[in-house]
Amino acid sequence: MSKYWSKQVHQLHPYVPGEQPKIANLVKLNTNESPYGPSPKVLQLLRDELVERGDDLRLYPDPTSQSLVHTIAQYHGLQDNQVFVGNGSDEVLAHAFNAFFIQTKPLLFPDISYSFYPVYCGLYGIDYRAVPLAEDFSIEAADYREAGGVILPNPNAPTGMLLSLAEIEELLQANRQCVVIIDEAYVNFGGQSAASLIDRYDNLLVVQTLSKSRALAGMRVGFALGHADLIDGLVRVKDSFNSYPVDRLAQLAAQASFEDEAHFQVSCQAVIRDRELLVAALAERGFHVLPSSANFVFAAHASKAAADIAVGLRAQGVIVRHFNKPRIDNFLRITIGTPEQNTALLAALDRLVD
Amino acid sequence: MSKYWSKQVHQLHPYVPGEQPKIANLVKLNTNESPYGPSPKVLQLLRDELVERGDDLRLYPDPTSQSLVHTIAQYHGLQDNQVFVGNGSDEVLAHAFNAFFIQTKPLLFPDISYSFYPVYCGLYGIDYRAVPLAEDFSIEAADYREAGGVILPNPNAPTGMLLSLAEIEELLQANRQCVVIIDEAYVNFGGQSAASLIDRYDNLLVVQTLSKSRALAGMRVGFALGHADLIDGLVRVKDSFNSYPVDRLAQLAAQASFEDEAHFQVSCQAVIRDRELLVAALAERGFHVLPSSANFVFAAHASKAAADIAVGLRAQGVIVRHFNKPRIDNFLRITIGTPEQNTALLAALDRLVD
Numbered sequence: 001m002s003k004y005w006s007k008q009v010h011q012l013h014p015y016v017p018g019e020q021p022k023i024a025n026l027v028k029l030n031t032n033e034s035p036y037g038p039s040p041k042v043l044q045l046l047r048d049e050l051v052e053r054g055d056d057l058r059l060y061p062d063p064t065s066q067s068l069v070h071t072i073a074q075y076h077g078l079q080d081n082q083v084f085v086g087n088g089s090d091e092v093l094a095h096a097f098n099a100f101f102i103q104t105k106p107l108l109f110p111d112i113s114y115s116f117y118p119v120y121c122g123l124y125g126i127d128y129r130a131v132p133l134a135e136d137f138s139i140e141a142a143d144y145r146e147a148g149g150v151i152l153p154n155p156n157a158p159t160g161m162l163l164s165l166a167e168i169e170e171l172l173q174a175n176r177q178c179v180v181i182i183d184e185a186y187v188n189f190g191g192q193s194a195a196s197l198i199d200r201y202d203n204l205l206v207v208q209t210l211s212k213s214r215a216l217a218g219m220r221v222g223f224a225l226g227h228a229d230l231i232d233g234l235v236r237v238k239d240s241f242n243s244y245p246v247d248r249l250a251q252l253a254a255q256a257s258f259e260d261e262a263h264f265q266v267s268c269q270a271v272i273r274d275r276e277l278l279v280a281a282l283a284e285r286g287f288h289v290l291p292s293s294a295n296f297v298f299a300a301h302a303s304k305a306a307a308d309i310a311v312g313l314r315a316q317g318v319i320v321r322h323f324n325k326p327r328i329d330n331f332l333r334i335t336i337g338t339p340e341q342n343t344a345l346l347a348a349l350d351r352l353v354d
Numbered sequence: 355m356s357k358y359w360s361k362q363v364h365q366l367h368p369y370v371p372g373e374q375p376k377i378a379n380l381v382k383l384n385t386n387e388s389p390y391g392p393s394p395k396v397l398q399l400l401r402d403e404l405v406e407r408g409d410d411l412r413l414y415p416d417p418t419s420q421s422l423v424h425t426i427a428q429y430h431g432l433q434d435n436q437v438f439v440g441n442g443s444d445e446v447l448a449h450a451f452n453a454f455f456i457q458t459k460p461l462l463f464p465d466i467s468y469s470f471y472p473v474y475c476g477l478y479g480i481d482y483r484a485v486p487l488a489e490d491f492s493i494e495a496a497d498y499r500e501a502g503g504v505i506l507p508n509p510n511a512p513t514g515m516l517l518s519l520a521e522i523e524e525l526l527q528a529n530r531q532c533v534v535i536i537d538e539a540y541v542n543f544g545g546q547s548a549a550s551l552i553d554r555y556d557n558l559l560v561v562q563t564l565s566k567s568r569a570l571a572g573m574r575v576g577f578a579l580g581h582a583d584l585i586d587g588l589v590r591v592k593d594s595f596n597s598y599p600v601d602r603l604a605q606l607a608a609q610a611s612f613e614d615e616a617h618f619q620v621s622c623q624a625v626i627r628d629r630e631l632l633v634a635a636l637a638e639r640g641f642h643v644l645p646s647s648a649n650f651v652f653a654a655h656a657s658k659a660a661a662d663i664a665v666g667l668r669a670q671g672v673i674v675r676h677f678n679k680p681r682i683d684n685f686l687r688i689t690i691g692t693p694e695q696n697t698a699l700l701a702a703l704d705r706l707v708d
Contacts (some may be wrong), residue, residue: 317619
């Protein structure tokens with residue numbers, strides 16, 4: 001608290017990111033990072049850049065990330081003016097809340113969802129209504145109507161559960177009056193992107209990140225896909241905030257990632273395969289696991305409290321995420337690790353639950 | 355324009371950054387980048403990181419940039435809780451406008467100054483008053499009183515002119531009721547940092563960047579120094595916007611830069627020396643040059659229009675910045691380049707002016 005703060009700063013409820021502990025040999029399954037590294041071609045390109053043109057770091061990056069924008073547009077079969085790049089999908093989302101969701105009617109999003117959404121609403125003074133998930137934790141598309149805006153993750157987080165493209169389209173048709181954001185941070189682990197609907201719905205914005213399936217959380221690149229008028233709105237907000245949000249190496253790394261489709265596919269498939277193995281192994285150990293299309297599972301044990309399991313795992317060097325919130329306080333969100341990490345997790349669990 | 359935009363997006367007047375043309379062999383003197391590369395130790399550290407721990411790019415960076423914050427605090431003789439790091443000083447400034455300048459009374463800044471300030475005001479709905487510079491383009495500290503906030507660059511941009519620490523202190527004493535930001539993007543080229551006043555003025559925020567004197571514009575790192583309560587306000591806003599604004603390589607690069615004081619000093623001294631040579635050479639060619647403490651000069655020719663000179667230079671592969679604005683439309687802002695670039699500039703000028 002300070003008398004020097006703008007008034008609204010006192011009312012902010014900042015997001016609390018999963019911890020990034022600096023402990024060696026931790027089995028880190030708490031922030032949904034990829035268990036595999038980025039494409040070796042990404043690392044090679046960055047090394048070459050530093051050797052051949054290292055002094056160019058003295059120069060500002062391209063403020064529009066034009067080359068990366070073009071690569072992403074080509075990859076998704078879109079035009080360059082349908083792509084916006086930012087400093088991680090969190091920054092892209094922040095600009096999108098500002099650009100589209102300050103409306104008379106409230107913004108709608110699921111009550112159990114990415115916990116940054118209400119934080120953005122606090123930052124921009126956006127009125128919102130959290131729509132309860134069904135009893136089985138699924139999103140009912142029909143619950144989202146007459147909104148000032150709609151945002152949902154697909155698959156949802158932290159549940160991991162997926163909406164079909166048909167359900168997304170139903171939601172778009174019921175909300176032609178406002179922007180609908182589909183936040184696809186985890187879509188590459190079993191979902192279908194709504195990007196294919198962009199040319200039919202000028203109110204659809206699809207947001208993706210390179211932090212999960214492309215293993216570049218450390219480089220902070222995310223992007224939005226949508227009608228050129230929506231992208232233009234994002235650009236106007238971005239250029240009123242920070243002209244150069246994506247640094248030279250991040251632009252290069254992101255671009256190289258899209259140019260190694262094989263590495264991307266192999267990594268995603270390995271995570272999907274190991275997710276199914278982990279789901280079965282957790283079920284054997286008395287866990288109820290929600291059906292996941294993400295790189296994590298959301299699981300509740302039949303008899304042992306999630307908070308206690310999280311503490312017990314941590315004591316053994318395994319960290320997972322526990323949200324102390326209504327309806328989900330008995331669940332753990334567990335990132336899919338390497339086969340070795342998943343085995344270590346199960347061994348640690350075996351020491352805690354019967 | 356789009357019916358889907360939030361209302362205020364239609365009223366934004368985004369900042370227009372200096373161009374980053376992709377033309378080879380350009381003498382690029384338009385965006386005040388360092389003519390020299392970053393410390394070789396920065397490049398070496400980044401290369402080593404990519405070789406030894408490249409796969410760590412899959413992991414999120416430290417959201418608080420703690421190690422970098424500590425390095426900067428030590429460098430400036432401050433505590434860690436007096437330092438805030440962001441994605442370039444533009445992002446730091448954006449958060450600071452939001453955190454401190456939404457007040458009942460108007461924000462004050464010079465009428466000729468960094469043109470992003472009024473843009474931030476548009477983004478956050480901040481009422482401001484542009485205070486005219488004196489006839490000789492100097493800032494009169496006594497003109498800034500009873501404000502809801504004060505921000506000024508020192509040295510000022512695009513004039514390059516410096517306020518003394520005594521004048522800064524006069525300004526702080528006259529404005530104990532609000533936050534005063536001293537934007538020191540160019541302070542290392544001849545100014546004295548106001549960081550030494552932080553422990554006496556809890557309303558002072560000093561903002562610096564690694565984009566100019568540390569030759570890391572391409573990596574996007576800036577920071578703020580001030581009382582822990584002000585830093586806390588910035589952290590609250592940042593964590594309501596984007597938890598991880600500075601990527602892993604940017605944090606490392608910035609830290610390594612502070613660990614090579616010799617490279618930093620040699621680069622700054624070379625720029626200062628070449629600035630004095632350029633000022634003399636421009637004066638010989640009929641230019642009026644404002645006294646500069648920055649890595650650029652602001653110069654008007656006695657008889658030839660600045661806009662025409664800029665076009666004539668561009669035709670010869672030399673780009674400088676011209677602002678088509680009242681009072682300064684006859685000036686050119688020219689970044690100090692390498693001795694070779696400065697010679698090329700003068701040769702190109704000799705073909706245009708007598």
